[in-house]
Amino acid sequence: MRGHVNQTLSLSIGELLKLPRVELAAVNQCSGNSRGFFLPRVPGAQWAHGAMGNARWTGVLLKDVLDRAGVKPGAVQVRFNGLDEPVVPDAPDFRKSLDIDHARDGEVMIVFAMNGEQLPLLNGFPLRLIVPGWYSTYWVKMLSDIEVLDRQDDNYWMATAYTVPDTPHANIKPGQTGVKMVPISRMVPRSFFTNISDGASLPVGAVATIRGIAFGGDAGVAKVELSMDDGRTWQPATLGEDHGKYSFRRWQLDIPQLTKGGHSLMVRCTNAAGDIQPGASNWNTSGFMRNVVETVQLTAI
Amino acid sequence: MRHPIFVIGTSFAALLASTPAWPAPAITSTTVELPAGDALFPGGPEADAINNNCLVCHSADMVLNQPALTRSTWESEVHKMIKVYGAPVEDSDVPAIVDYLAKVKGSGQ
Numbered sequence: 001m002r003g004h005v006n007q008t009l010s011l012s013i014g015e016l017l018k019l020p021r022v023e024l025a026a027v028n029q030c031s032g033n034s035r036g037f038f039l040p041r042v043p044g045a046q047w048a049h050g051a052m053g054n055a056r057w058t059g060v061l062l063k064d065v066l067d068r069a070g071v072k073p074g075a076v077q078v079r080f081n082g083l084d085e086p087v088v089p090d091a092p093d094f095r096k097s098l099d100i101d102h103a104r105d106g107e108v109m110i111v112f113a114m115n116g117e118q119l120p121l122l123n124g125f126p127l128r129l130i131v132p133g134w135y136s137t138y139w140v141k142m143l144s145d146i147e148v149l150d151r152q153d154d155n156y157w158m159a160t161a162y163t164v165p166d167t168p169h170a171n172i173k174p175g176q177t178g179v180k181m182v183p184i185s186r187m188v189p190r191s192f193f194t195n196i197s198d199g200a201s202l203p204v205g206a207v208a209t210i211r212g213i214a215f216g217g218d219a220g221v222a223k224v225e226l227s228m229d230d231g232r233t234w235q236p237a238t239l240g241e242d243h244g245k246y247s248f249r250r251w252q253l254d255i256p257q258l259t260k261g262g263h264s265l266m267v268r269c270t271n272a273a274g275d276i277q278p279g280a281s282n283w284n285t286s287g288f289m290r291n292v293v294e295t296v297q298l299t300a301i
Numbered sequence: 302m303r304h305p306i307f308v309i310g311t312s313f314a315a316l317l318a319s320t321p322a323w324p325a326p327a328i329t330s331t332t333v334e335l336p337a338g339d340a341l342f343p344g345g346p347e348a349d350a351i352n353n354n355c356l357v358c359h360s361a362d363m364v365l366n367q368p369a370l371t372r373s374t375w376e377s378e379v380h381k382m383i384k385v386y387g388a389p390v391e392d393s394d395v396p397a398i399v400d401y402l403a404k405v406k407g408s409g410q
């Protein structure tokens with residue numbers, strides 16, 4: 001730990017393990033999760049909905065660690081670096097920063113365990129930053145260096161990469177230029193079907209229990225609703241156990257007997273801050289922050 | 302990049318006596334053999350330029366799984382790799398790489 005602090009500090013893993021422990025369930029989601037569904041298509045990893053996961057993270061508060069070094073007045077951001085290095089020397093090293101107040105909010109964590117076991121290598125062994133409610137680009141793996149800055153970080157991975165249009169839902173028209181870009185930040189609410197997929201067939205008259213998961217982004221899940229009339233009316237689903245505001249939450253709903261033919265089923269989540277999934281897809285050149293209402297087409301036969 | 306990665310950790314179980322409410326996390330050394338990922342871009346001699354320049358940092362699959370893109374988008378992707386990520390690519394190889402991508406993953410525009 002170095003930079004704008006009272007004393008440069010080096011902590012061993014052993015010393016870190018002696019700090020007060022915290023545990024939190026939180027969704028880790030790629031900024032570009034579901035990018036493969038963007039139209040027009042955009043370059044980048046062509047994810048479907050799988051670039052996310054939910055786990056129980058155990059570690060210590062970043063705040064406690066920062067307090068040990070003593071943050072000096074005038075600190076602006078805290079920058080994090082991991083043991084990974086670029087393949088070629090001139091390439092930009094992957095580093096991410098959080099505003100000082102965010103870094104000290106008592107929620108951002110340095111973790112050493114995932115679901116009760118040490119972090120697997122690909123999940124960031126031995127230490128990883130957890131930024132609850134924010135996209136995983138900030139969840140720096142193999143964390144080794146914490147630098148308190150007295151200025152805004154302008155490194156490539158903050159100022160250029162992982163930026164989004166400063167518009168509602170980070171949405172622009174394809175080809176639109178001259179848009180103000182800002183670093184990506186909070187996650188937005190999403191919900192998914194898990195026991196039924198697009199194009200599924202069900203017997204006419206069957207009573208079906210539809211199930212899924214939802215998360216609120218940077219606030220808890222307030223409600224999950226389903227629509228069978230293209231979004232005109234919505235029925236609330238029953239929510240499953242609450243594992244905390246940053247976790248996946250299961251939901252389920254018994255739908256009425258289906259008449260022969262095609263039906264569409266939509267699901268949307270509203271979070272505790274009142275943010276609701278939009279009915280129309282967003283678009284931006286990086287394929288970030290997709291959270292449109294999910295729809296499946298069913299056929300009753 | 303083909304060799305296993307060794308990560309050094311230590312077991313700190315002894316240090317945890319002060320916080321008996323928490324089970325000791327067993328943080329121990331680990332060895333991981335990453336899959337080789339040595340697949341080439343198909344196409345024989347046509348693919349020589351891309352095979353010589355684009356396999357250092359990520360797999361051929363990552364590139365081949367991209368959607369169909371316009372020629373100018375492919376051109377700017379190749380320049381982004383060189384300028385931003387420091388891909389060591391000879392100037393004289395750039396046209397052959399763009400031609401290959403525009404042919405194999407082109408949108409015809």
